[in-house]
Amino acid sequence: MQASASESTASDSTAPEIRVAVDLIVLTLRDGALSVLLIQREDEPHRGAWALPGGFVRHGEDLDGAAYRVLADEASLGSGAVHLEQVRTFGTPGRDPRGHVVSVAFMALGADLPDPERGEDVADARWWSLADLADVTLAFDHAAVLEVAIERARSKLEYTTLAVTFLPGEFTVSQLRGVYESVWGRPLDAGNFHRKATRTEGFLVELDRHAAPTGGRPARLYRAGTGTRLVPPLLRISE
Template sequence: MDAAAAPINVAVDLVVLTLRQGRLSVLLVQREDEPYAGTWALPGGFVQLEEDLLAAAHRVLQSEASLGREHTYLEQLRTFGDAGRDPRGRVISVAFMALGADLPDPVFGPGAADARFWNLTDIDPAALAFDHAEILGTAVERARAKLEYTTLATSFLPPEFTISQLRGVYESVWGTSLDPGNFHRKATRSPGFVVDLGTQTDGTGGRPARLFAAGEGTVLNPPLLRGGD
């Protein structure tokens, strides 16, 4: 077949990020089939004829990670289409980023030998299948940037949380330490970011802390900038 007439396939790949033991982690599956059999990769799959892209992404989340729509925040990340990215032929991948709090251990589906959440610092990017190191890096930087200007950090937290836990999200995703007093002031004064529930933790093992919930805002004004004082 003429290379110019070769079929083009469309796939979705997902970067599923969560915090485990206070560390930013990503879901990887160990491929069972060629190409890259035995290699760790992002969960993904080909888009079916009757599907739109978002439906395909949710199907992959359910089939490869047992995650329903209620568990995660999902957004389209970017399209990756280098001609040689897949040895099976011309495959264009639409990548999605999914964020969630306390995500359960995955129950992997067909085509995977194993699946689990990996701490980012334990991953050798060069060992990932396809161009998934590039996709993962793009998603992590997107998450770090969105924490500066949006209220997305609350996606990593349960419905009720402390400001200390919220600060822990920023420290884990950004890989830095933040001044507790400055962060508390900025977070609680940003309109629509958090809502004071008027209750406290039970204080078991420490001083009680006020509990908050995610507000209705989507944009931080002023932003919480990396490296800001």
């Protein structure tokens, strides 16, 4: 039976307020290791715990705008420094002790990102390699959020050109292979990878110069091509 207008109004007035937030999984390579930016919370809840940068969406603010604001405030990064994309929405009741908070997780990838400057209401901020997080308990449900984002990054390296976002404008195939090895967490055959990467249409553009010599034969430099998809894909299980 359909509820009356008065019943509907009463029900709406007693419904808990739902707040919307954004959480940022900022990834880069530091000393060859896939690393994530974490902040140490200065306020409750979870005061002193490490967490992903994030914040509530303000009135009149869209989601991308909120994500870029958090990047600037808590990660000291401008909009041009990273590739930003939505990963997933997390809204399980009880995930935040302050109330019913629905969070949109964004993945931000960049090359050689700088050390963060501590923002307001943040006790500390620094990069953590994934290996160093084994014994760290993250605030809220951020361990699960981070896990989802890492798997998204690993998967997207298989069928998109996303790997180049971890690199400077000009790079060698060896550096590109290093991205895949760091993100996937395992070594790849150098010859196999070189053939696949250089023969994939739209992935790389060969340049007429070489990297600075490091003792052996100078490596050819490349830049990112105009493609966004890898056809055929570079599958993890095929190496």
